[in-house]
Amino acid sequence: MNAISRGSGTENPRLSPYNVLVLAAGRGANDPMAKAFAVSHKCAIPVGGVPMLVRVLAALSHSRLAGNIAVSIDRADIGQSLAAEAGVPARIIPASQSAPRSIIDAIERQGVRLPLLITTADHALLDQAMLDHFIRASQASGADLTAGLATAETILAAYPSSQRTFLRFAGDRVSGCNLFAVNREAGLKAIAFWDRLDQLRKKPFRLVGAFGIRPLLLYGLGRLSLARAFQEASRKLELEAQPILMPFAEAAIDVDKPADKELVESILASRRAAAAGLPELPAGH
Template identity: 25%
Template sequence: MTVNAIVLCGAENTGPLREVDPAPNEGLIRIGDRPMVQYVLDGLRQSSRIGRIVLVAPPGVVGPAIRADGVVLVPPSGHIIDNVLAALAHLPRDRKVLIATCDIPLITGRVVDGFLDLCAQREADLYYPVVERSVAEAQYAGVRRTYVRLREGTFTGGNLFLADPAIADTVAPRIRAFLDERKRPLRMAAILGWSFVLRLVLRSLSLFELERKLSDLWGIRGAVINCPYPEVGIDVDKPSDLELARRYLRKP
């Protein structure tokens, strides 16, 4: 399976990471001798399955700081969904697209290829990885993530998404509304359904039921991928994450 890729790098560095690195954009936070987004671009380039790459980032801010030969640079539009749609305008609609955030610097070509191999085993419109807690902690000592307890185990979500561009125009408004309500618990509960939320709280949901709920909610064929690569779920969004990434990516 050969796919194209989108890397989202439009966020200003105004959160907790600002305390430890003054970079204007999150993707420009330094890890060793490179900005964080460079690791993501390099990991994608190492993959044997990635075709064209579109980077959504402020051209005058991020562009001069990275090596981006052959990468199409698109300015951000604001909302994450608008950024994805802007990037898709530069890619053909007949090939699936791998969407990555700029804050997963531990990914490598091996990780990307492995995730795509898992996705190729199923037919779906949108693929979303989850990583079991024991897998993440076994490979990356000291990693701190937000976990959800499901019937099969305790999982954290990933920051790689594989999607069929053909669904973009239909599903974009639904995902936008879902994301906009994610910090309003009562509104989110109303969207998901109270019985679903109760089962989630009681830890009686399965991965299949989670997959079916999101598929029905967005009107697509979704696939939740139980992924053995914790790198897809280790996003750098707080100082302890940055410390971990710097420790594991430090040159010997």
């Protein structure tokens, strides 16, 4: 496997756009965020006055590297309404019982084509720079599947009070960025495995242990590097998976709880102030 990809920062003129799948399904009537903000679906929560899914679709529409967009949601009427509000043509497809199963079904049953960029509707800070960096790096990696990650140093340097879940590896602490790319069909084996592991995502030892005793021992001894972890996953699943390190702290900030919404809105307010030439507002400090 190649070294961890950080992207070249230069556009490849031969790079074809990636199709996009936005995961936007709700968690039913008991979704705590939807209940807290009196909406039927988390993706409809307004952040800075704009529903989160609208923000995500608008960001996708500004990237020339993002192609046809599909939204996976359990209520087609909500998806259609928010896509219309964004003014972005998006195909609305039914969600399945889990995020990874929704991805598999989108490809196998709904005809969504590879290469495929996958993101989530609660990624309210997603922007063109993040998308272009991730897609370019994913294409350049040559991997079957890539996953966007940001290091703790990147995140905490910008937002020291941000509460993130970090996976600890030898020399690295990283947080997910809700950005994935399936470049080739072999990458679907990793999505199917994810479907089985989904309940372990907040339990690092059990998550690593699912790949075998060797990575579990290395992880327990603090000797499992991020690159080695992806090598072990690739070996286990008989594919090539690579991490893409994102240089944007905001790439790792989604809206899972009210404190996240407050942080995102403070970041958006700072951006608006900067665009207007006003003194920068503090964001997340």
